[in-house]
Amino acid sequence: MSEKIALFGAGGKMGVRLSKNLLKSNYRVAHVEPGAPGRQRLKDELGVDCVSIDEALDNADVVILAIPDTIIGKIAHEISPKLKAGTMVMLLDAAAPFAGHLPDRKDITYFIAHPCHPTIYNDEVEEAARRDYFGGGAAKQSITSSLMQGPESAWDLGEAVAKTIYQPIKDSYRLTVDQMAILEPGLSETVCATLLAVMRDAMDETIRRGVPEKCARDFLLGHMNILGAVIFNEIPGAFSDACNKAITFGKPRLMRDDWLKVFDREEIAESIRRIT
Structure with missing residues (x-):
């Protein structure tokens, strides 16, 4: 049975x-x-x-x-x-x-x-x-x-x-249970969901500054597609010098120097405490 x-x-x-x-x-x-x-x-x-x-x-x-x-x-x-x-x-x-x-x-x-x-x-x-x-x-x-x-x-x-x-x-x-906690909430929510929300905020800001909404959406989602394919090795390719410079100067403008500490066990534990 x-x-x-x-x-x-x-x-x-x-x-x-x-x-x-x-x-x-x-x-x-x-x-x-x-x-x-x-x-x-x-x-x-x-x-x-x-x-x-x-x-x-x-x-x-x-x-x-x-x-x-x-x-x-x-x-x-x-x-x-x-x-x-x-x-x-x-x-x-x-x-x-x-x-x-x-x-x-x-x-x-x-x-x-x-x-x-x-x-x-x-x-x-x-x-x-x-x-x-x-x-x-x-x-x-x-x-x-x-x-x-x-x-x-x-x-x-x-x-x-x-x-x-x-x-x-x-x-x-x-x-392990700890590894699953690193993936969620760490990787999937604290990092991925947060950065996607920031990207949506950025799209809304470009619209507020005069870019047509449909154009801004198509432009962002299209670049997410190709940039993601390169970054995650879905296709062979490399960014232009201009893009690499934008990343080099953009990351410290957007991210704190110690942002990887979100994966420390104490940080994961605090995040889970808030969730549960």
Whole structure:
């Protein structure tokens, strides 16, 4: 008989994505959703009925917490006494585990799985896949996972469930919890999201200074495409002397000298403290 999965937060945005992919598998899934709108959405879109917490946890092999970081600790402690020894609790983000918000139970497994999302440079040809920016639908994406606690034999089950909920999969990477925290919030949010927000602010400023909006957008996104392809070695190429000079003088104008300290463990820990 296939493993039983209890999916908490099944009616949320992430939960529905996971529910759709789990329906394609042989896993037995029990859906838990406290909100009436979420329960109705599952019923209308997927024909899925939700069950009580106790029914979902009864003999569950894997418990997926597709819930906000701010309540993971609370929910994990509430359900912990109901879990049989050997149960796998799967988190979709490293923040709460990194911050130490999980119950101290040595006889259960903690597994973390997080998507990379479809890459900007890819080989997708179908329209649905090319416009699947989030992943878990039509476009292939890589995933990152960590066996935080539990026997080595639990890895295969955790990775298999992760590949199911985030399918279709490009590559699967095994990391430590600390490495996952470096990637998010460090690389993806503190650095990437911040710099992209700055780029959007810069585009808005060029528009304020008189450049037509559509022109500014086309110009910026087009240069993001080609400059990114060169910087990330997607294509062979080199920047012009003028561009290299702009980078040399632009980076210290835009970035603090010690900006790489955002990857120090203390900085990551403080960022996660704010998140959770």
